[in-house]
Structures are given as C-alpha cells and as structure tokens.
Amino acid sequence: MTQLTMAKAINEGLRRAMADDDKVLVMGEDIGKLGGVFRITDGLLDEFGAKRVVDTPLAEAGIMGTAVGLAFRGYRPVVEIQFDGFVYPAFDQIVCQVAKLHYRTRGNVKMPITIRIPWAGGVGAAEHHSESPEAYFVHTSGLRVVAVSNPQDAYVMLRQAIASDDPVVFFEPKRLYHSKGEVDLGADLADAPPMGLARIAREGNDVTLLTYGAQVATAMDAATAAEDDGISIEVIDLRSISPVDYRTVTASVRKTGRVVVTHEAAREAGVGAELIASITEKCFHYLEAAPVRVTGHDIPYPPAKLEKHHLPDLDRILDGVDRVLDRPNSLSGVVDQ
Amino acid sequence: MHTLTPQTDLATDVDDVARLLNEDGERVADPELDRWVADVDAEALRSLYRDMTLVRRIDTEGIALQRQGQLGLWAPCQGQEGVQVGTARAFRRDDFVFPSYREIGVQFVRGAKPADFVIAWRGEEHSTYNPYDINTATPQIIIGAQSLHAVGYAMGIQRDGTDQVAAAYFGDGASSQGDVNEAMVFASSFRAPVVFVCTNNQWAISEPVTVQAKFPIAGRAPGFGIPSLRIDGNDVLASLAAMRWATDHARSGKGPAFIEAVTYRMGPHTTSDDPTRYRDKEEVERWRRRDPIARVEALLRSQNEFGDDFQADVAADADRLGAAVRGAALGAVSRQPIGVFDHVYEEPHTGLAEQREHFAAYLAGFEPNAEAGR
Numbered sequence: 001m002t003q004l005t006m007a008k009a010i011n012e013g014l015r016r017a018m019a020d021d022d023k024v025l026v027m028g029e030d031i032g033k034l035g036g037v038f039r040i041t042d043g044l045l046d047e048f049g050a051k052r053v054v055d056t057p058l059a060e061a062g063i064m065g066t067a068v069g070l071a072f073r074g075y076r077p078v079v080e081i082q083f084d085g086f087v088y089p090a091f092d093q094i095v096c097q098v099a100k101l102h103y104r105t106r107g108n109v110k111m112p113i114t115i116r117i118p119w120a121g122g123v124g125a126a127e128h129h130s131e132s133p134e135a136y137f138v139h140t141s142g143l144r145v146v147a148v149s150n151p152q153d154a155y156v157m158l159r160q161a162i163a164s165d166d167p168v169v170f171f172e173p174k175r176l177y178h179s180k181g182e183v184d185l186g187a188d189l190a191d192a193p194p195m196g197l198a199r200i201a202r203e204g205n206d207v208t209l210l211t212y213g214a215q216v217a218t219a220m221d222a223a224t225a226a227e228d229d230g231i232s233i234e235v236i237d238l239r240s241i242s243p244v245d246y247r248t249v250t251a252s253v254r255k256t257g258r259v260v261v262t263h264e265a266a267r268e269a270g271v272g273a274e275l276i277a278s279i280t281e282k283c284f285h286y287l288e289a290a291p292v293r294v295t296g297h298d299i300p301y302p303p304a305k306l307e308k309h310h311l312p313d314l315d316r317i318l319d320g321v322d323r324v325l326d327r328p329n330s331l332s333g334v335v336d337q
Numbered sequence: 338m339h340t341l342t343p344q345t346d347l348a349t350d351v352d353d354v355a356r357l358l359n360e361d362g363e364r365v366a367d368p369e370l371d372r373w374v375a376d377v378d379a380e381a382l383r384s385l386y387r388d389m390t391l392v393r394r395i396d397t398e399g400i401a402l403q404r405q406g407q408l409g410l411w412a413p414c415q416g417q418e419g420v421q422v423g424t425a426r427a428f429r430r431d432d433f434v435f436p437s438y439r440e441i442g443v444q445f446v447r448g449a450k451p452a453d454f455v456i457a458w459r460g461e462e463h464s465t466y467n468p469y470d471i472n473t474a475t476p477q478i479i480i481g482a483q484s485l486h487a488v489g490y491a492m493g494i495q496r497d498g499t500d501q502v503a504a505a506y507f508g509d510g511a512s513s514q515g516d517v518n519e520a521m522v523f524a525s526s527f528r529a530p531v532v533f534v535c536t537n538n539q540w541a542i543s544e545p546v547t548v549q550a551k552f553p554i555a556g557r558a559p560g561f562g563i564p565s566l567r568i569d570g571n572d573v574l575a576s577l578a579a580m581r582w583a584t585d586h587a588r589s590g591k592g593p594a595f596i597e598a599v600t601y602r603m604g605p606h607t608t609s610d611d612p613t614r615y616r617d618k619e620e621v622e623r624w625r626r627r628d629p630i631a632r633v634e635a636l637l638r639s640q641n642e643f644g645d646d647f648q649a650d651v652a653a654d655a656d657r658l659g660a661a662v663r664g665a666a667l668g669a670v671s672r673q674p675i676g677v678f679d680h681v682y683e684e685p686h687t688g689l690a691e692q693r694e695h696f697a698a699y700l701a702g703f704e705p706n707a708e709a710g711r
Contacts, residue, residue, distance in 0.1 A: 069492065097479070103463070
C-alpha cells in the first residue's frame with residue numbers, strides 16, 4: 001500500500017491502463033506537456049508519446065466526436081474534460097452518439113470511452129468551474145456514471161471504467177484531488193469489487209445516509225458528530241450512480257427505516273429524487289419517515305464567497321437527519337413541509 | 338485547383354465549378370481533373386450509369402412505400418445520384434465512410450443490401466447492416482455529427498500506420514454546425530487522412546444555401562488549412578475525379594481534403610416536407626435539365642455506346658432491385674416487445690435488467706392462460 005493523493009492515484013490509474021492496453025489513449029486540452037490543469041496526466045506524454053497522449057484543439061464537441069471515431073476504429077479513448085462546466089459543448093456528442101451508438105448498431109459498434117470530469121465545488125473557483133451535472137448523464141440511457149470519493153477507488157474504478165466496453169462518465173471531485181489515502185498499486189481488477197457496487201463507508205442502525213463523491217467525507221463527519229447525540233448513521237458511498245446498487249441500499253434502509261440523501265447538485269430532478277423514488281417503490285413499508293434530501297439549492301452555482309451557503313455541509317446534513325428522526329429541526333412547526 | 342475569389346454572389350453561382358461533363362452530356366476538359374479519370378472508358382461510364390439508375394430506383398421505391406404507409410419517412414436523394422455514386426466509387430473497400438441519412442447512393446456503392454435502405458425508415462431498427470461489414474457507418478441523423486467521427490477514425494488510421502482514408506458526407510446546412518467546423522480544425526491540426534464531402538444541394542429543408550453561406554462553402558476549407566475543390570455535383574465524372582484526387586491526397590499523408598459538390602435536391606427534404614411553400618417551380622425545372630443520369634446517357638449515345646440492350650438490361654436490374662427493396666419492407670418482421678431493451682449496454686446493467694424483468698412480467702400477462710396461472 002502507498003500513500004497517494006487522489007490526483008496521483010488517478011494519474012497512476014491512467015498509467016496502468018495505458019500500459020495494460022495499447023489501445024488506450026488519453027485526449028484533452030492541455031494534457032500533454034502541461035500534464036493537465038490539475039496535473040492528472042503528468043508524465044504520461046514522456047512515457048507514452050504524442051500518439052497516445054493527445055493535446056487537442058480547444059473544442060469539447062471536437063474532442064468527444066473524434067473520440068467516437070477513434071472508438072469506431074477500436075481504440076479506447078479516455079477524454080479529459082477540463083472542468084465540469086465545460087462539458088456542455090460536448091453534450092450532444094455524448095448523448096446522441098456515445099450513449100446511443102451501441103444500441104443504434106445492435107451492439108456491432110462499441111463505445112468504450114471514458115469521460116473524466118473534474119467535478120463539483122468547494123474550491124473557490126470561478127463561474128462554470130464548480131458544476132454538478134451528473135443528473136444529465138444519469139438520465140441518459142447507454143451511459144454508466146460513477147463518482148469516486150477516495151484515492152483507492154479512484155485508482156481501481158478508473159481502470160475498471162477504461163476496461164469497460166460501455167461508455168463511462170467518471171466524476172472526480174476536485175475538492176479531494178489533494179486528499180491522501182492508501183492505494184494498492186498492485187491491485188488486480190479481477191479481485192476488485194465490481195464498479196457498480198456501493199460501499200458501506202460506515203455502519204449504523206438509525207439512519208441511512210446516501211451520498212457519493214466529495215460529499216462522502218462530509219457525510220462521514222456528520223455521522224461522527226451525530227454519535228454525540230447517540231444517533232447511529234449508516235453512510236453509503238454509492239460510487240456508481242448509474243446503475244445504482246439498490247441491493248446494498250435497500251438492505252440498509254430495511255435495517256434503519258430512515259433515509260437521507262445528500263449531494264452538491266441541485267435538488268430538482270436530481271440523483272436524490274431518483275434514489276428516493278426507487279427506495280420508496282422498493283421498500284415503502286420499511287420506511288419510518290419520509291425520506292429527506294439535503295442538496296445544493298435550485299440555483300445557478302453561486303459566486304465563490306457564497307458557495308458555503310449552497311453546499312450541503314455537516315450541519316445541514318444533521319438537520320436532515322433530525323427531520324427523519326422527528327427531532328427538532330429547521331422545519332419544525334412549518335406547515336406543508 | 339478551382340480558383341475562388343471572395344465575392345458574395347459566388348455562393349449562388351452554380352456554374353463556378355470544376356466540370357468534366359456538361360448538362361448536354363458533352364465531355365469538357367479540366368486541367369486539374371482530367372488525369373484522375375483518364376482510365377474511364379465507355380464500359381466504366383455504363384457502370385456509373387447503371388449504379389445511378391439503380392439508386393434512383395431505390396429512391397423512387399422508397400417514396401412509393403412511404404406514400405403507401407409502409408415506411409414512416411423517406412429522405413429522397415433524386416438529383417444527387419451523380420455526386421453520391423461518383424465519389425463513393427473512388428473509395429477502396431477498406432476505407433471507412435460516414436454518411437448522412439440522404440447518401441442512399443453511397444450506401445449502395447459500399448454494398449448495402451435492399452433491406453438496408455428501408456428497415457430503418459420503416460422504424461424496425463435504427464440500423465440494419467453491421468458498419469464493419471461494408472466499412473460504412475450507420476447513416477447519421479444529427480446534422481454534421483459524423484464529420485467528427487470521420488476525423489477520429491482517421492486519427493485511428495494514423496495510429497495504426499495504414500494507408501486507409503476516412504470520409505464524411507454532410508450537406509450545406511451542416512456546414513454551419515460547430516461539429517463540422519471543429520472537424521476541420523481537428524483534421525487540419527492532426528493532418529488526418531480524411532475527406533469531407535459537402536453536398537451543397539441548395540436547400541436545408543426550407544432554408545436556401547445563402548442562409549448558411551455568403552461565399553462558396555469550398556472557400557472555407559483553405560481557411561482551416563485544407564485544400565478544396567468545388568465541383569459540379571451533377572457530374573458523376575467530376576465527382577469520381579475529385580474524390581480520386583482527395584483520397585490520393587489523404588492517403589499519401591498530405592492530410593485532409595474537402596469537396597463541395599454543387600447539386601440540387603429535386604424532391605422534398607423528406608416525405609413530410611412541402612417544398613412548394615418555399616421554392617419555385619422554375620428553379621426545379623432548371624435543375625431538371627442538369628440531371629446527372631441524363632448527361633451520362635447523352636455522352637454514351639454520342640459515342641454510340643448506349644445500346645437498347647444495355648438500357649433494357651439496366652431497366653430489368655432496376656425492376657429486380659425495386660422488387661427486392663419492396664419485398665424487404667413488406668416482409669419486415671418487428672422485434673419482440675422485450676427487444677426494446679436489447680443492446681443498450683454491452684455489459685450487464687442492474688437497473689436496466691430490473692426494468693426488463695418487470696416489463697417481461699407485464700407482457701407475460703397477455704399470454705394465453707395467463708389469467709389461469711395467477
């Protein structure tokens with residue numbers, strides 16, 4: 001095991017995937033000599049050459065569309081979108097081509113494309129640099145969508161995403177790029193849990209707290225804080241948000257009877273809405289209280305000095321926990337919750 | 338190279354093009370293009386005539402089938418047989434082509450079967466043929482998207498170190514799309530072995546080409562660092578010659594090439610369209626006199642190379658092909674209902690698997706004796 005930052009773990013994951021399969025290539029803006037704006041691709045150009053580490057023109061639709069053509073030819077492109085808020089020009093190619101070509105061609109054409117997106121907020125960035133667009137992709141059939149929360153998962157799941165014959169949108173919480181953790185660089189994919197499995201980050205009995213990405217750390221802090229009040233929270237790191245590992249999720253809900261979902265993304269038609277709808281369908285009779293969402297507000301991402309009021313922090317999560325436990329909370333006494 | 342100067346009225350000048358066969362069927366010289374078709378004799382011309390005639394028959398059959406309720410929609414290619422057959426004939430089998438939904442002639446030359454022309458428009462499948470069987474992608478519906486796919490494929494060719502080329506076909510409307518412009522940037526930057534064919538058929542549904550461009554579209558390519566040709570797209574010989582030039586250019590490592598083929602969409606955009614609302618009959622009739630098939634016939638007749646037997650033989654071929662296309666449409670069998678879930682993913686997806694199971698259980702309720710089994 002090695003102590004690595006998440007950024008370095010992703011870098012090592014790319015290196016390992018490229019070494020394992022010469023059809024893997026990485027492409028994106030500034031990823032060659034510069035090593036990417038977050039240095040995720042640092043050193044790869046020297047190691048693998050310009051044919052496999054492709055500094056592209058500054059055009060996201062162009063990057064994604066040429067990745068489609070490379071996949072047609074049998075390559076496994078790993079596309080770096082420089083920032084979450086820059087993915088939208090590529091949205092058409094992702095939704096209409098990457099996601100649908102396999103279906104359109106009755107499985108004859110595979111799209112083993114991995115779309116890496118430095119993602120979400122909390123880093124004091126400029127506008128368009130802190131977005132959480134995951135629901136758009138979860139809503140798109142044909143894509144797999146994952147979000148990592150720690151260096152080990154980042155290292156293993158990136159390699160799994162690249163090895164998958166399906167397109168995978170791979171969300172990397174930029175807030176955690178410099179957080180360290182133990183990574184087993186010798187990890188064999190054959191021994192790793194499947195990419196779609198959720199991880200019980202912390203066991204508990206009173207409330208199931210569902211989340212993914214950088215929010216996992218906040219949720220863990222909330223669970224630790226809740227202990228002081230004698231509340232036992234089970235934290236589930238979903239890891240995959242399409243598909244969702246409902247076997248793990250519903251087993252937890254059947255145990256606790258109470259659900260809180262937290263994510264940075266806005267609430268309206270977000271991943272939390274889908275999770276709660278599905279949980280309600282699958283185990284309504286086990287629920288002791290209405291599930292609660294603790295999310296970003298339904299607003300454009302605010303300026304950096306205000307982002308702390310938008311991001312669901314420890315206290316807002318605990319307020320949600322109080323709601324499902326029918327303890328005094330911010331909405332106590334408010335009619336029409 | 339056909340010279341272009343930046344005068345806006347050139348955008349609508351359909352005769353400022355390179356040409357080898359004029360509308361009267363006379364062979365005219367072109368210093369750039371002649372050498373690329375020096376081998377084309379009467380037999381080769383008859384072969385081009387045959388393909389164009391067969392493509393027109395597929396088109397006629399498609400329209401009829403749509404009018405009879407057998408197809409949901411049809412996008413006619415009448416008038417564009419020259420550019421489609423001529424350019425497609427220049428490819429090698431192992432080149433890879435990314436067409437739009439109107440390139441019936443390109444698909445035909447590449448080896449599509451009768452069913453391949455109608456099964457998608459009938460709504461049975463999004464795609465019938467396996468793209469790798471005829472090295473031709475499923476016709477693209479999103480305007481211009483395939484231009485980037487061709488460039489990406491060409492980047493793959495470069496990495497494989499082979500001498501294949503990729504090609505993308507799109508229309509004058511698509512030339513306004515970001516994807517097409519980005520494709521030219523990428524192709525130029527990476528010197529990708531790709532050929533772009535802009536079929537300028539004068540209309541993007543109801544919008545004339547002047548809405549897309551004030552200067553000939555071929556004039557854009559040099560701005561991206563890509564050499565271009567502007568040709569008479571109703572001239573199958575010029576189309577063949579231009580694509581032979583373009584594929585040779587790309588194949589020999591010189592990078593991308595661009596062809597603007599000036600032609601005309603004689604029919605509606607699709608069978609849902611009513612072109613009488615936006616264009617006048619005189620224009621259509623002017624273009625009817627420039628017909629790509631009639632030109633070749635006239636040339637062959639002038640050479641005493643167009644016999645009655647040949648004409649009858651082609652007509653019989655067309656009848657057989659038309660019947661096969663019709664038979665494929667009428668004989669199509671829809672997938673089983675549960676088949677809507679097929680091929681969404683390559684690998685198991687638990688969420689979709691659960692939905693599929695639920696739908697299968699629902700469908701089972703309609704089976705005979707389902708009630709008794711409950």
